[in-house]
Amino acid sequence: MPDVRRTIDAIWRMSSPQLIATLARTVRDVGLAEELAQDAFVAALEQWPRDGIPDNPAAWLTTTAKNKAVDLIRREHTRDAKYTAVAADLATRPPDAPDAVVDDPIGDDLLSLVFVACHPVLPREARVALTLRMVGGLSTDEIARAFLVPSATLGQRISRAKRTLTEAQVPFEVPQPDELPARLGAVLEVVYLVFNEGYTATSGEDWVRRDLAEDAMRLGRVLAGLLPAEPEVHGLVSLMELQASRFATRQGPDGAPILLEDQDRRRWDRLLITRGLAALDRAAQLRRPLGPYCLQAAIAAQHARAATWEDTDWDAIRALYDGLAQVAPSPVVALNRAVAVLMTDGPQAALDELDAVGADPRLARHHLYGAVRGDVLLRLGRRDEAASTLEQAAAHAPSTRERRLLLERAAAAGERPA
Amino acid sequence: MKVMVMIQGAGADEDKIAPTEEMLREMGAYNEQLVKAGVMLDGEGLHPSAKGARVVFAGGDTSVVDGPFTESKELIAGYWIWQVSSLEEAVEWAKKCPSDPQYGATQVLEIRQIFSPEDFGAEYTPELREKDERLAEEIQSQHGQA
Numbered sequence: 001m002p003d004v005r006r007t008i009d010a011i012w013r014m015s016s017p018q019l020i021a022t023l024a025r026t027v028r029d030v031g032l033a034e035e036l037a038q039d040a041f042v043a044a045l046e047q048w049p050r051d052g053i054p055d056n057p058a059a060w061l062t063t064t065a066k067n068k069a070v071d072l073i074r075r076e077h078t079r080d081a082k083y084t085a086v087a088a089d090l091a092t093r094p095p096d097a098p099d100a101v102v103d104d105p106i107g108d109d110l111l112s113l114v115f116v117a118c119h120p121v122l123p124r125e126a127r128v129a130l131t132l133r134m135v136g137g138l139s140t141d142e143i144a145r146a147f148l149v150p151s152a153t154l155g156q157r158i159s160r161a162k163r164t165l166t167e168a169q170v171p172f173e174v175p176q177p178d179e180l181p182a183r184l185g186a187v188l189e190v191v192y193l194v195f196n197e198g199y200t201a202t203s204g205e206d207w208v209r210r211d212l213a214e215d216a217m218r219l220g221r222v223l224a225g226l227l228p229a230e231p232e233v234h235g236l237v238s239l240m241e242l243q244a245s246r247f248a249t250r251q252g253p254d255g256a257p258i259l260l261e262d263q264d265r266r267r268w269d270r271l272l273i274t275r276g277l278a279a280l281d282r283a284a285q286l287r288r289p290l291g292p293y294c295l296q297a298a299i300a301a302q303h304a305r306a307a308t309w310e311d312t313d314w315d316a317i318r319a320l321y322d323g324l325a326q327v328a329p330s331p332v333v334a335l336n337r338a339v340a341v342l343m344t345d346g347p348q349a350a351l352d353e354l355d356a357v358g359a360d361p362r363l364a365r366h367h368l369y370g371a372v373r374g375d376v377l378l379r380l381g382r383r384d385e386a387a388s389t390l391e392q393a394a395a396h397a398p399s400t401r402e403r404r405l406l407l408e409r410a411a412a413a414g415e416r417p418a
Numbered sequence: 419m420k421v422m423v424m425i426q427g428a429g430a431d432e433d434k435i436a437p438t439e440e441m442l443r444e445m446g447a448y449n450e451q452l453v454k455a456g457v458m459l460d461g462e463g464l465h466p467s468a469k470g471a472r473v474v475f476a477g478g479d480t481s482v483v484d485g486p487f488t489e490s491k492e493l494i495a496g497y498w499i500w501q502v503s504s505l506e507e508a509v510e511w512a513k514k515c516p517s518d519p520q521y522g523a524t525q526v527l528e529i530r531q532i533f534s535p536e537d538f539g540a541e542y543t544p545e546l547r548e549k550d551e552r553l554a555e556e557i558q559s560q561h562g563q564a
Contacts, residue, residue: 214503
């Protein structure tokens with residue numbers, strides 16, 4: 001017999017995004033909509049354990065929240081013409097039929113909610129918190145645990161974000177076509193940030209954080225359903241599914257990271273790979289220039305398609321990195337491109353690449369830059385330089401485990417072959 | 419977490435479960451809901467057991483029994499793979515599934531969580547894991563020979 005409290009939490013997670021979105025369209029204020037939805041949830045927590053869970057819990061929550069909206073507006077005797085109109089509208093509207101909860105057939109309300117939660121007027125961390133709260137249906141406590149911040153801090157972050165949206169009078173709508181690419185970029189960034197927060201969680205006990213990766217994948221799939229004509233949405237979904245397919249093989253039993261080259265590919269999740277490749281196909285069928293998420297997904301797809309490391313099509317991967325370096329240049333992309341050059345053109349060409357991009361101080365101090373450069377020098381037989389480069393990289397390593405690995409490699413590089 | 423949700427019916431009712439147009443339409447709408455919520459990863463329907471067979475190992479003997487399995491109380495007619503946040507969420511989604519008495523007296527959706535390597539926790543020691551990997555290697559090499 002499932003636990004009532006956990007059942008109510010599950011219902012909240014399933015129905016709150018649409019509930020908040022529908023309310024926000026009516027009251028024209030996302031913060032207020034979220035509070036009304038919360039009030040309905042609290043009422044459910046009081047009544048359902050006593051009276052049983054209604055047949056259509058989403059309709060119950062909607063009706064309760066709308067009644068609370070009418071009460072609130074009447075109680076406050078607001079002179080605000082906007083709210084008076086809203087109250088009149090709510091009061092005169094016929095009650096919802098039991099199944100008419102989702103009066104948002106094309107998902108415009110939900111989509112508007114996504115864009116408001118990721119609005120550029122908000123700082124990035126507030127966008128993440130608000131999106132998980134309102135679109136992902138997570139509780140403040142769940143988000144706080146996952147991001148390792150106190151619950152009170154996160155609660156304040158969310159309240160402040162809602163206040164900012166109200167003060168800035170951010171309209172509840174889907175952006176106009178000319179604004180859409182930039183606004184969509186902000187949404188996809190939030191989803192991918194959430195994914196990486198979970199995906200890169202290194203502590204083996206950290207299930208709460210790992211769940212974030214699944215939450216992000218769900219958000220991505222929801223977005224793909226709402227914006228099926230946007231290739232980058234499918235690209236992001238593909239990228240996440242392909243990366244997640246390697247989840248079980250990225251770490252050894254002792255928690256040490258396992259490089260792509262050494263991963264046991266038989267344990268990659270075939271279902272996620274199939275889904276990731278299908279999402280990439282959907283993006284390609286839209287016949288638009290490939291953006292950064294599609295390009296990264298296409299690179300991940302090359303690895304997913306190769307049965308072994310040796311089967312990897314490095315020419316294709318290098319071409320994709322060339323594209324990525326054009327549309328989204330970054331030090332990390334430059335470094336990865338140099339690895340692809342190593343595989344296609346050998347260590348000397350790779351060293352030339354690395355020296356060219358190493359002028360960027362952000363990269364020169366990055367431990368991965370030193371790790372790759374040390375490896376390339378070793379392949380060229382320049383053992384002493386390799387050893388000192390790896391030692392420097394170790395000094396920049398973010399964790400003791402990575403530092404130790406790099407120092408081991410440095411020591412091995414310094415040894416003369418017997 | 420990932421769950422497998424299996425559609426079960428009684429073997430005696432199997433001929434009634436043959437999908438009608440209306441049932442397909444209802445199921446299609448339900449599946450669309452699951453997809454739009456980002457929950458559904460996969461799903462298939464199965465042919466009636468008349469087209470199936472059972473391989474039975476008993477007392478050291480191996481025998482083959484051809485379908486249909488009319489005596490079976492819990493015959494699987496189809497399945498989904500869902501990604502959900504809890505068993506309770508899977509139950510709530512399952513409750514939304516269309517059902518109709520005309521397809522059989524009892525239909526059951528059985529929800530089972532799918533193992534992931536992390537689920538084994540401390541019991542899945544490096545030694546056991548290595549053993550499993552060796553086994554997988556062996557299985558693959560046998561397939562290679564076949």
